[in-house]
Amino acid sequence: MTVGERLKTLRLKKRLTLREVASKIGLAKSSYASYEGGYRNPPIDKLIALAQLYQVSTDYILNLTNVPDSVESLQKQQLNWDGKVLSKKELEIVHQVVELMTEKQQENIKGNLRHMDIG
Structure with missing residues (x-):
């Protein structure tokens, strides 16, 4: 499937016209139609x-x-990995890993700032 075909499928699924989509994203209808037609990429x-x-x-x-x-x-607490929705338990593990990574990053930044302090 091309980018244009994907865009057309999405538009039809939302039951929007070319003109409506173009208007919503600030384009002329012909410009948006060129995306769906595969003549240009957005x-x-x-x-x-x-x-x-x-x-x-x-x-x-x-x-x-x-x-x-x-x-x-992701803001709805849903995460996919290779097309499979992660379970609540798997999400908790991912959350813990990200928290640990963030804490470590903050420690490294503070350490670098202390090291650079000339005062």
Whole structure:
């Protein structure tokens, strides 16, 4: 599936017209139609706007993944790994690992700042 095909599928799924999508992301209808037609690829700012509009990741639009999850899904305490939703227990483990990594990073930053203190 091409980027244009993915965009068209997402638009039709949301039951939006070309004009509606173009308006929502600040484009002329013909410009957006060129994305779906495969004549042009959206620039980064429009790619982000489309991902937000369709509530999917930019990777999904770009066909780098077939998992349409957006960043919002992470905020809903849902995380996928290779297309499989992680269980609550697995999420707790991931959360603990991230906390440990963050704490270690903060310790390293504080240590570097103390080392740089000339006073």
